[in-house]
Amino acid sequence: DAFYISERGRDYLGVAKENQEKGRLLSAGFHSMMGYFRDDVPLRELILDETGNAELDRLWQELDFITYAPLRQYQGFLWFERTDSRYMRDPVFDFARAEDKSAASQVMIEKLAEVYLAKARENGGEGVPLQAIADYFKNINTQIQWVENARAESESIQLDALLAFANRAWRRELSAAEQQQVRDFYTLLRAEDGLDHEEAMRDSLVSILMSPHFMYRTDLISSGSGSRPLTPFELKNRLSYFLWSSMPVTEDDAEESIKPESVAKQARAMLRDDRIRGLATEFAANWLDVRRFEEHNSVDRNRFPQFTDELRQAMYEEPVRFFVDIVQQDRSILELLDSQHSFVNPVLAQHYGIDDITFEGNEWKRVDDMSKYGRGGPLGMSVFLTKNSPGLRTSPVKRGYWVVRRLLGERIPPPPPNVPDLPEDESQLGELSLPEMLARHRDNKSCAGCHDRFDSIGIAFEGFGPIGERRTLDLGGRPVETDAEFPGGMQGTGLEGVRTYLVQERREEFVDNFCRKLLAYALGRGLMLSDEPLIETMKSRLTENDYRFSSLIESIVTSPQFLTKLGQDYLVED
Template identity: 40%
Template sequence: LRRDGQGVEASLRAVLIAILMSPDFCYQINEVQKGKGVYDISAIHLASRLSFFLWSTIPDAPLLETVESGKLATKDGLLTQTQRMLMHPHVENFAREFFGQWLRYRDYLEKDTINAEAFAGYDEDLRQAIFEEPVKLLTHLIQHDRPITELLTSDVTYVNDVLARHYGGVIDKQYKQAFSKPVGYGNPLNKWRMVSGISEDGRQGLMSMAIVLTKNSKGERTSPVKRGFWIAHHLLGQHFPPPPADVPELPESEKDASGSIRTLMAEHTTNPKCAMCHKHFDHLGLVLEHFDPVGRVRTHDLAGRSIDNIVTTDEGETLDSTSSMVDFLLKHRRDDFIETFCRKFLGYALGRSVILSDEPLLDEMKLKLSQNDYRFSVLFKTVIQSPQFLKQRGKDFVATK
């Protein structure tokens, strides 16, 4: 660049741009061995793979020490490091990235469509707290080795001051009691605390969290369609064709609607073209109508109309609350949830799409979960000891029968 007449500043800028745009800088690129077979990855490659899987960052000193000593290449060494890393605060990165990507709320802060002016207190502090709530709970579930089904059934959550006030009810009461200290104790604004018994407020698991409810609302109204689709597609793995391009938009605000959202959705059941998809998820979203667009419990919509969130399933069961829907899903769709969780978990761990040759590993994951009370540790141990995680295909790999 200097020989071409570029100045010092321009030359340095061009070099820096080239470095930052290089695939070697932007992606994890590990050297692939030559040959047609399948080979063990190197110890440093394994450390990097494990660290980016569990922490979304580079290996720390203790992990690198096991690379040097050779312990990471042993089963006991690998399991010991995995357990250590799962108990480290960095595992919050896994909770944030994996679940945020799988359940499609990772971009909530950047792509929030709620009209903040319509909801008192819906400010940046609250939005940040809403974003962090699932991270805190999911980290707790992982580090206490709880069943993965508690994603749906958990009767506890984590809140700070602004989120507790936003939710109100039992949650706010518990939080205030925890910090009912003498004057001068300190501002609890950023102090997170576990609260329990949230089912008393009609909440349970991820489905009643403000981030899920708000991400699947729009403007100044809820969206039972989006909320129901989120459950059916993202949680249960059910696939649907894209909607027609000429579907009319509902009003931006419940106040401007000619009737309740439920009334406006009636065509979804009367029009056969709509019903073929909407029959699978509209009713699930309607059950969540007792939560407003920003995730607060309500009895009336923004226009003052009474909320009707009672539905009857094809199985003849009546759903009228989050808990009744969770019970229904675990009774009739547990296998779908477990299957979807395992597929997403494996894909995230390997950094690629799940393929046909992964099916035996998926079957092993599901079997071991069923034999061990569906606990989180089973998934981590099974995946990190699998050939998919520990080995790599050669550059000239040829599949054999």
């Protein structure tokens, strides 16, 4: 475990020895872990002025403070000299052992320097070598004591920083009692468990991160029957978790951040930040019921080997990127219904039959005219089409239900008991096509009332197979039927027919549902009757601003519901 290295310069070998190949063996472990030191004198003398030298010295001190390098190097020196060198095997050095913490104290270093120099003199040392030995012990002693003193002075500062971290971790300001509890735990670790400062800080940090206040997002409810404004810290926290699904970046407690106009300005800036992806994954993906699609395993991969993990991931990523684009570009929320564009990577492009785009690696590109590939917007995305298919066939029922339930917010009662299931495999349907079997199913009056509300919408998606692939024949070899008469009597064909129907006949329902879903997510609670005026305001501002997403956000973050908190005894007056 040892290897050869040549002597470094400035070792005062003498003229005769400098012309010889002189070297020494070092323990590989010591050389790898401890065998480094500052050796920048020639370079700094050439290129740095006095200011630069001072800054470099400060940076080296900072490195020593963080890494404890002087102490580690001195302990390595003791260990090496006591094990691999004959010099310190003399019994007079038995008091100096690397494993002894007191060996690095000022008194012990000075004692070792005296003994080390005394033996050097006995061996005939004099002049420059003795001065080099004295300088080494003096410098290492100075460095170690500086680090020790600096670390001792920093303990209270670091404890204050721990409390500041707790404010961020718990997403609110700690009460005086909670701050004292953190301090008491740290003191207990030092006094009774015998831990040093760093160990006690680590355990205190763990206790903060193990607290329910970190593990769960809790809002402390104040007493009283009225409402109170959120503190600047609470408001910044609520805004950050609404838009980014994460804690605030800064802890600015400026009073102006509690004013509605300031909150709106800050929200607009946050919408342009890449962290807005948190809103796409936690709000949009949950609302559209695809948040867990990365774990979707209902597809029969023997029948559909093209459904790889990479394709599944790309399917999930498509609506996330689409929603992020709507938010960051402040586009109309109606594009969730009638958009002609989307985003694809090479895997998804191949699945969609897009062969006229060049990619670099796994990059994502926006495709503006997706209609020529029979797609466009969320309704044409494979993630929704696959998620709402049983695996070996399509499901007009599930696809249609997804549209009216998720996009339009309709309340559909559960199916009656003992309803017979359709065959799991599309190829086993016999002579009837899936739409024909559904028509027979609707002959049952107990089923028709619900199925009439969404089956026709699902039938229009029959041009897409179980994994969202375009098709003209079903798995039984029958031509697919995509003509449909939608609720209300409007007729249409395929994806384009559904989009036209939703925009022309159901737009207001979609807007109302989107406003309600976004408001409930922002407030972190179910909606109440008292929220109805705000919802009407949101819809009105949407209409006035071409349905741009930012108008919704501004309506929410400047509302009393968002800016205040109700007391625990709050009662709604009749």
